[in-house]
Amino acid sequence: SQQGEEDPQALSIQEGENATMNCSYKTSINNLQWYRQNSGRGLVHLILIRSNEREKHSGRLRVTLDTSKKSSSLLITASRAADTASYFCATVDPGTYKYIFGTGTRLKVLA
Amino acid sequence: IAGITQAPTSQILAAGRRMTLRCTQDMRHNAMYWYRQDLGLGLRLIHYSNTAGTTGKGEVPDGYSVSRANTDDFPLTLASAVPSQTSVYFCASSDSGQGQQFFGPGTRLTVL
Numbered sequence: 001s002q003q004g005e006e007d008p009q010a011l012s013i014q015e016g017e018n019a020t021m022n023c024s025y026k027t028s029i030n031n032l033q034w035y036r037q038n039s040g041r042g043l044v045h046l047i048l049i050r051s052n053e054r055e056k057h058s059g060r061l062r063v064t065l066d067t068s069k070k071s072s073s074l075l076i077t078a079s080r081a082a083d084t085a086s087y088f089c090a091t092v093d094p095g096t097y098k099y100i101f102g103t104g105t106r107l108k109v110l111a
Numbered sequence: 112i113a114g115i116t117q118a119p120t121s122q123i124l125a126a127g128r129r130m131t132l133r134c135t136q137d138m139r140h141n142a143m144y145w146y147r148q149d150l151g152l153g154l155r156l157i158h159y160s161n162t163a164g165t166t167g168k169g170e171v172p173d174g175y176s177v178s179r180a181n182t183d184d185f186p187l188t189l190a191s192a193v194p195s196q197t198s199v200y201f202c203a204s205s206d207s208g209q210g211q212q213f214f215g216p217g218t219r220l221t222v223l
Contacts, residue, residue: 030209042201042214043154088153090212097161097208098169099144103153 006089006102014110019076021105023089024069030094032065032072037086037104046074046087081111113137117202117215124192124222132187132218134202142208143185145169145177147198148217154201160185161208192222 007022025032031050035043049056049065049072056063062075076083086104093100115136124130136143141162146154146169156169160179174196176188185204189196202215 033211035212040217042216043203043212044214045211048211092209094209096167097142098156098159098167099203099212100156101146101154103151 006087006105008105009103010106010108012108012110013079015079015081017079017109019079019083019107019109021074021087021107023072023074023102025072025089025091025100025102026070027091027093027100029067029091031092032063033090033092034061034063034072034074035088035090035101037088039085043088076107079107079109081109083107084109115202115204115213115215117200117218119218120216121219122221124189124220126192126194126222128192130189130192130220132189132200132202132220134185134187134215135183136185136202136204136213137183138204138206138213139182140204140206140213141182142205143179144203144205144212145175145185145187146201146203147171147196148201149198157187157200192220194222196220197222 033048034046037043047058060077065072088104089102118133144159145157155171158177160166163182200218203212205212
């Protein structure tokens with residue numbers, strides 16, 4: 001399989017805590033993207049980090065990228081119950097432009 | 112602006128029947144994609160199209176076909192449905208083929 005792997009598969013935290021999820025991938029990339037999926041809905045794009053970037057911020061989101069280890073992490077600070085969702089990383093094969101999604105992390109934020 | 116729409120929302124289908132899932136986008140995006148999502152397996156790419164008139168196979172193309180006659184529409188056809196095609200199907204589009212993808216709301220398909 002060409003799929004990436006997210007870690008952990010599931011995460012349960014209290015509101016106000018930080019949530020960290022990790023993604024590993026297998027191929028060379030131009031960028032890595034994180035998406036969010038609420039139950040039963042389509043995915044929504046959160047943030048994109050290019051291969052020449054090491055860290056990127058967007059509101060309460062912080063993404064890091066380590067191309068030498070082929071890994072990325074997504075940090076959600078000061079989590080809210082509304083952050084409860086599944087989170088997926090995705091990479092794009094630079095040769096074919098196919099997107100490859102990971103298996104996702106299910107985050108549950110308890111109020 | 113609707114973005115990207117899919118039809119039907121859900122469908123129950125007898126095995127062996129032919130079915131076309133519809134996908135339309137109004138963002139004039141060049142690239143469009145079909146994924147299936149199964150529990151524990153994430154999203155798997157079925158077929159994609161980098162521009163109107165071209166299509167390509169993804170990770171799990173067998174049993175599915177697509178066409179891209181114009182920029183806006185990207186229908187997915189199951190020629191003869193089988194129970195293993197029971198899944199949630201998502202259509203997506205992107206402008207550049209490497210940037211942000213926009214997803215439709217999905218079609219929940221059950222093949223009996």
